[in-house]
Amino acid sequence: MEQNALKDTDVETLLNDLLELYGYDFTEYSKASIKRRVNRLYILDRFLSFAEFRYRIKADPDYLKRFVEQITVTVTEMFRDPPFYKSLRENVLPTLGTYPFIRIWHAGCSSGEEVYSMAVLLEEANLLHKSLLYATDINPEVLDKARKGIFSLAHMKQYSENYISSGGKKEFSQYYTANYDKVIFDDRFRKKMIFSTHNLVSDRSFNVFQLILCRNVLIYFDKDLQTRVFDLFEESLENLGFLALGSKETLRFSNIAARFKQTDKEKIWRKIA
Amino acid sequence: MAKNSLASPVDLVVIGGSAGSLDVILRMLPPLSHDLRFPVIIVLHRKSTFDSSLSDLFATRTSLTVKEAEEKEYLRPGVIYLAPADYHLLVEKNLTLSLDYSEKVNYSRPSIDVTFQTAADALEGNLAGILLSGANADGALGLKTIHSAGGITAAQNPGSAEMPYMPNQALALSVVDYILNIDEIAYFVNKLSDSKTKFHSE
Ligand SMILES: C[S@@+](CC[C@H](N)C(=O)[O-])C[C@H]1O[C@@H](n2cnc3c(N)ncnc32)[C@H](O)[C@@H]1O
Numbered sequence: 001m002e003q004n005a006l007k008d009t010d011v012e013t014l015l016n017d018l019l020e021l022y023g024y025d026f027t028e029y030s031k032a033s034i035k036r037r038v039n040r041l042y043i044l045d046r047f048l049s050f051a052e053f054r055y056r057i058k059a060d061p062d063y064l065k066r067f068v069e070q071i072t073v074t075v076t077e078m079f080r081d082p083p084f085y086k087s088l089r090e091n092v093l094p095t096l097g098t099y100p101f102i103r104i105w106h107a108g109c110s111s112g113e114e115v116y117s118m119a120v121l122l123e124e125a126n127l128l129h130k131s132l133l134y135a136t137d138i139n140p141e142v143l144d145k146a147r148k149g150i151f152s153l154a155h156m157k158q159y160s161e162n163y164i165s166s167g168g169k170k171e172f173s174q175y176y177t178a179n180y181d182k183v184i185f186d187d188r189f190r191k192k193m194i195f196s197t198h199n200l201v202s203d204r205s206f207n208v209f210q211l212i213l214c215r216n217v218l219i220y221f222d223k224d225l226q227t228r229v230f231d232l233f234e235e236s237l238e239n240l241g242f243l244a245l246g247s248k249e250t251l252r253f254s255n256i257a258a259r260f261k262q263t264d265k266e267k268i269w270r271k272i273a
Numbered sequence: 274m275a276k277n278s279l280a281s282p283v284d285l286v287v288i289g290g291s292a293g294s295l296d297v298i299l300r301m302l303p304p305l306s307h308d309l310r311f312p313v314i315i316v317l318h319r320k321s322t323f324d325s326s327l328s329d330l331f332a333t334r335t336s337l338t339v340k341e342a343e344e345k346e347y348l349r350p351g352v353i354y355l356a357p358a359d360y361h362l363l364v365e366k367n368l369t370l371s372l373d374y375s376e377k378v379n380y381s382r383p384s385i386d387v388t389f390q391t392a393a394d395a396l397e398g399n400l401a402g403i404l405l406s407g408a409n410a411d412g413a414l415g416l417k418t419i420h421s422a423g424g425i426t427a428a429q430n431p432g433s434a435e436m437p438y439m440p441n442q443a444l445a446l447s448v449v450d451y452i453l454n455i456d457e458i459a460y461f462v463n464k465l466s467d468s469k470t471k472f473h474s475e
Pocket of ligand 1: 072073074075076077080107108109110111114136137138139142198199200201214215216217246374
């Protein structure tokens with residue numbers, strides 16, 4: 001990608017439009033990241049001027065959808081960071097198993113790979129029958145994909161390797177049915193999932209959970225926004241509940257750190273007060 | 274395009290490398306000055322399995338602090354930051370670092386272009402970029418951005434590089450101010466830290 005076609009002030013103008021017209025607030029996202037995403041889209045979609053770009057976002061609701069999907073990063077995979085999933089199996093699920101009913105929240109679930117991975121873990125721990133997985137994202141397009149449970153066959157080799165390094169002992173392919181270049185995950189998983197849009201910037205707590213996963217979302221937020229989202233998670237977590245972050249994210253410097261304890265070297269914390 | 278002499282030293286040095294650059298870095302580290310007046314960011318293409326042991330390895334070669342870059346941390350002078358495996362590393366205008374797990378760029382994550390371009394933008398040209406050995410085109414456009422922003426650019430002499438392709442890509446764009454042999458790289462960085470040095474493009 002070539003240099004910046006759009007200036008900082010252009011990006012600010014667009015983000016203000018988005019907030020005023022549609023209530024999407026990206027103004028507290030990491031600046032360099034968001035500027036790069038906006039520039040990338042401007043070049044990818046071959047706009048000739050900033051004015052044209054701005055007009056299209058304001059006037060074309062379909063393009064707005066594309067804009068939101070493209071400036072957020074939705075890259076994900078199943079059993080991403082296998083040691084993390086291994087730690088869930090060994091250190092978190094046994095505790096969750098002691099509850100009569102398990103509620104889990106995947107905040108920023110993207111197209112659902114993380115949620116299906118979790119459902120597989122729960123089934124292998126014999127807990128799926130009493131679990132409910134709430135999976136939310138700002139982005140309705142990725143949620144549509146997640147709801148269908150259809151993924152590309154081409155990725156399955158990598159995912160089943162990840163599954164095995166996470167401590168999986170079964171044949172990963174038994175969890176889905178392949179059809180041409182796609183696979184569909186078994187209905188019994190989807191029956192335990194509830195998908196819904198939820199914006200971590202502006203929406204409130206909607207339930208209390210024993211485990212919240214928010215992985216690779218906070219890296220896109222600036223410090224102040226991270227602080228508010230941590231408060232939201234604390235409010236949405238039962239006492240002794242678990243909070244799991246992405247491998248490069250930390251609670252360490254946050255305002256809620258004192259009331260959480262990291263359980264092992266993976267990015268999993270437990271609410272202790 | 275004569276570059277004006279530097280009134281102030283650069284505020285950041287970014288170094289990018291791919292295949293064949295690990296050895297170059299290991300040779301560059303010991304002679305580096307112990308009181309560099311700016312932070313150094315190193316972006317290397319590597320297998321994710323390598324992981325954090327790389328910063329430990331580097332730390333054995335220098336008394337400067339070497340650490341893997343953490344998201345939202347402030348850049349500090351005299352510290353060497355290593356881009357973590359499998360994330361892009363971006364420099365923010367407030368001189369903090371952001372990580373980003375977006376699509377690979379030039380088949381690479383971390384991508385040298387991403388760090389070089391955001392650094393050039395954040396530092397408004399008050400930086401130097403060095404591109405080392407590699408078999409990939411990553412970094413050349415980033416070096417171009419640094420160059421157009423008014424920064425200082427250097428590339429490893431392709432003749433001394435295990436993989437000359439990467440420095441050659443930058444040379445083909447005519448954006449390289451200095452061509453350096455392996456043993457000259459540390460000297461070059463030390464000179465950048467010396468405010469009395471005046472740099473001109475050739
Ligand atoms: C990189 S993906 C992470 C997916 C998955 N958790 C993982 O780690 O693989 C980041 C997701 O965060 C979502 N996101 C970004 N901003 C958000 C917000 N304000 N509220 C909710 N989700 C958001 C994006 O739409 C995207 O799907």
